Amino acid sequence: MKRLFTTAALAALLAGPVSAETLKLVEVITSPQRTETLKGIVAEFEAANPGTTVEIISLPWGEAFQKFATMVSAGDIPDVIExxxxxxxxxxxxxxxxxxxPYxxxxxxxxxxxxxxxALGQVDDKPVMLPYGFYLRAMFYNKDLxxxxxxxxxPTTIDEFRAAAEKVSALPGKAGYCMRGGPGGLNGWVMFPATVAGDNVFFxxxxxxxxxxxxxxxxxxxxxxxxxxGLAPKDSxxxxxxxxxxxxxxxxxxxxxxxxxxxIAIAERMKPEQYGVTTFPKGPSGKAFPTIGYAGWSMMEPSENKDLAWKLIAMLEGPEGNVPWNKMTGALPALKSAESDPFYQSEAFKGWFEELGDPxxxxxxxxxxxxxxxFFKDSLAISSxxxxxxxxxxxxxxxxxxxxxLTKAQQKYISQ
Structure with a gap:
C-alpha cells in the first residue's frame, strides 16, 4: 500500500496544476448536521475569496478509510482532508x-x-495536522432507567458499573450497556481492559x-x-x-x-433531567483510562494550491470556523480562547471537564x-x-x- 500511495502522489504532482480557484475538501467523519455546518463555513470562505470554489466530498465514516485509500491510490487526491x-x-x-x-x-x-x-498534530516534530477538537470518553447514564x-x-467504579448494568438488564427489553461491537468500537476494547489492568501502556x-x-x-x-x-443488546x-x-x-x-x-443527537431527543454525564468508572487501581481521540485538518502534499488550501485550513481552524464547528460537533476545543465560551460551561460538559481535572x-x-x-482499528479489531x-x-x-x-508494528517503528 505504501508503494501504491507514493506512486499516486508522484503521479498527482506531475499531472499539472489545478485551477487556482478550485479546492477539493474531503470530510470523513460525516453526518448531515456536520456537513451542513461545514458547508456554511466553506460558503464564508468562498465569499471572502471571490472566484474560489470548494468541492466538498463527504465519506461515510464506516467506509471512509477504505474509500479514501482508494481515492489516493487512484491519484484522486484532495487539497484538504479532515x-x-x-x-x-x-x-x-x-x-x-x-x-x-511555514504557515x-x-x-x-x-x-x-x-x-x-x-503536540498531537505533529509527526517527527513537524505539524502535519491541526486538531480542531478532542473527543474524550465519559459515561452517559439514563436517570429514568x-x-x-x-x-x-x-456508578463510580467498574464493579458498581457491572452491578448497575445487571439490574437494568433484568428489566424487560432493557440492557445495561450500549456496546459498540462494530465500526469504531476499539475504544471499548482499550478503556475497560486498561482500567481492569490498572495500566494503559501498550508496549x-x-x-x-x-x-x-x-x-x-x-x-x-x-x-x-x-x-x-446479556448486559448489552444482542445486536450490539x-x-x-x-x-x-x-x-x-x-x-x-x-x-x-x-x-x-x-x-448532538441525545440533547435533541432527551430532556436534561433524563440523563447525565459522569466520569469513566475507575478500576481496582483507583484509576480510569478513558480514550482521548482527535481529528483535524491536513493539507495533502500533492496539492497544487497549497497557499489557497492553507487559507481554507486557517478559516476552518481559526475562531470564525473552529468555534461554531466545535459547538456543533461537541468536541472539546483546540483553541485556548474557546474554553471560556458559555457553551462549554453548561452542565452537559461537566463529566468531561471533571475527567480532565482528576489526576x-x-x-x-x-x-x-x-x-x-x-488497519488494526478499522478492520482487524472489528472482525476478531x-x-x-x-x-x-x-x-x-x-x-x-x-x-x-501490534508487536510487529511497534518493533518495526522503533527499529527505523
Whole structure:
C-alpha cells in the first residue's frame, strides 16, 4: 500500500496544476448536521475569496478509510482532508501530508492553539495536522432507567458499573450497556481492559505488546463477559456510532461511553433531567483510562494550491470556523480562547471537564504513531473482536492475535 500511495502522489504532482480557484475538501467523519455546518463555513470562505470554489466530498465514516485509500491510490487526491488521529501516521509516513510549519509561523492564531493540539498534530516534530477538537470518553447514564432498576447511585467504579448494568438488564427489553461491537468500537476494547489492568501502556521497552499480558487478558475477558452475560443488546455486536447513540436515547440501554459529539443527537431527543454525564468508572487501581481521540485538518502534499488550501485550513481552524464547528460537533476545543465560551460551561460538559481535572483519570491516546494502526482499528479489531464476543475465539486467542500484530508494528517503528 505504501508503494501504491507514493506512486499516486508522484503521479498527482506531475499531472499539472489545478485551477487556482478550485479546492477539493474531503470530510470523513460525516453526518448531515456536520456537513451542513461545514458547508456554511466553506460558503464564508468562498465569499471572502471571490472566484474560489470548494468541492466538498463527504465519506461515510464506516467506509471512509477504505474509500479514501482508494481515492489516493487512484491519484484522486484532495487539497484538504479532515484527518482522524488514527490515519495521521499512515499518510505522513507515505509523504502525503504537507508540513504546515511555514504557515503556522506567520498565522495570527498560532499562539491560541492549546499545547495538546500542537503536540498531537505533529509527526517527527513537524505539524502535519491541526486538531480542531478532542473527543474524550465519559459515561452517559439514563436517570429514568437507573431509577426504575433500583440503582440508587451513579456508578463510580467498574464493579458498581457491572452491578448497575445487571439490574437494568433484568428489566424487560432493557440492557445495561450500549456496546459498540462494530465500526469504531476499539475504544471499548482499550478503556475497560486498561482500567481492569490498572495500566494503559501498550508496549514494553522492547516493543512487545501488552495485550497478551495476564492483566490485559483479564480486562478483555471482563469486557467480553458484558456481552456474553446479556448486559448489552444482542445486536450490539454489530453496532456503530449511530446505533449506540440511538440505543441510549430510545431507552434501550442505560449506559453509553461516548465523546461529546454524542450530545448532538441525545440533547435533541432527551430532556436534561433524563440523563447525565459522569466520569469513566475507575478500576481496582483507583484509576480510569478513558480514550482521548482527535481529528483535524491536513493539507495533502500533492496539492497544487497549497497557499489557497492553507487559507481554507486557517478559516476552518481559526475562531470564525473552529468555534461554531466545535459547538456543533461537541468536541472539546483546540483553541485556548474557546474554553471560556458559555457553551462549554453548561452542565452537559461537566463529566468531561471533571475527567480532565482528576489526576486519577488518565486520558489514553492510542498508538496512532504506527502506520499499521489504521488497519488494526478499522478492520482487524472489528472482525476478531466480534468473533470473541460471539464466543468463536477465546479472550486468550484474541489477545494473542492483537499482540502479535501490534508487536510487529511497534518493533518495526522503533527499529527505523
Amino acid at each position: 484527518m482522524p488521529d488514527t490515519w495521521v501516521s499512515l499518510y505522513a509516513g507515505n509523504g502525503l501530508l504537507a508540513d504546515l510549519s 503556522l509561523a506567520e498565522w495570527e492564531h498560532t499562539d491560541d492553539l492549546s499545547e495538546r493540539a500542537v 437507573l431509577a426504575e432498576a433500583g440503582v440508587e447511585a451513579v 514494553d521497552e522492547e516493543g512487545n505488546s501488552t495485550y497478551d499480558s495476564e492483566a490485559w487478558v483479564e480486562g478483555l475477558t471482563w469486557f467480553i463477559d458484558l456481552y456474553k452475560d 455486536v454489530n453496532w456503530g456510532f449511530n446505533e449506540i447513540v440511538a440505543g441510549f436515547y430510545t431507552g434501550q440501554c442505560a449506559f453509553l461511553d461516548q465523546d461529546p459529539d454524542a450530545l 486519577d483519570v488518565v486520558p489514553t491516546t492510542m498508538p496512532t504513531w504506527l502506520e499499521e494502526f489504521a 473482536g466480534q468473533k470473541a464476543l460471539l464466543g468463536e475465539i477465546t479472550p486468550e486467542e484474541l489477545a494473542a492475535e492483537w499482540a502479535d500484530y
